[in-house]
């Protein structure tokens with residue numbers, strides 16, 4: 001089957017002159033959870049942001065669900081992005097809107113649902129992330145974990161096929177992180193959403209991901225299934241991941257879904 005995301009020979013250099021990505025090729029299969037690991041500055045976020053064209057490559061192609069994003073007109077690109085939700089380390093919530101209105105924001109932008117259906121969709125999304133009672137709260141009244149759950153609900157409002165996660169647990173404590181990873185796992189298994197997650201937290205990647213790509217100096221240094229314990233890993237991060245993976249996955253499956 002055709003991969004859901006296909007990145008081919010993508011390069012990107014910012015003003016500083018050093019390439020952030022060097023002819024990177026990477027595929028993401030429909031339904032999988034792919035982790036992107038790498039040291040600070042390796043190019044992880046830039047690669048993730050290529051997947052919805054928040055960053056535009058200098059060269060190479062980015063195909064999502066059979067559409068080559070770099071060749072789309074702005075209007076077509078907006079439509080293609082409906083398929084791709086994203087969450088960030090800093091949550092990016094609108095502080096002056098309550099939780100329900102934050103989740104409703106992309107639905108209103110798109111304008112496809114009438115008011116009763118829109119309210120229903122917001123309730124569904126909040127139930128999905130365990131925040132039913134918080135619809136009228138404002139972001140400032142929520143914990144970090146709750147804010148990230150609102151961000152997930154908002155990212156899923158338009159029923160995307162893909163959820164891109166940029167360091168989603170970096171600002172959270174260990175227990176909250178575990179609850180959030182369980183939510184992401186449920187989003188994948190119960191809704192079938194394909195997830196790509198950038199994180200410097202190897203236990204989080206080990207617990208959640210089926211496959212991990214290790215980025216070094218703007219290149220994919222290795223790309224492997226965490227279940228493959230027989231092939232020697234070629235990078236230090238790959239070896240650490242192989243070591244942590246099984247243990248972290250077992251820990252994730254203990255405890256409540258919504259911490």
Ligand SMILES: Nc1ncnc2c1ncn2[C@@H]1O[C@H](COP(=O)(O)OP(=O)(O)OP(=O)(O)O)[C@@H](O)[C@H]1O
Nearest residue numbers: 014015016020038039040041042043044045046047
């Ligand atoms: N908007 C930008 N303008 C200029 N340089 C940038 C920009 N975004 C990224 N870079 C540079 O590109 C390189 C890769 O950055 P990127 O954020 O993708 O790395 P990363 O692996 O996600 O790092 P970290 O783990 O620290 O977030 C770095 O050298 C960074 O300084």
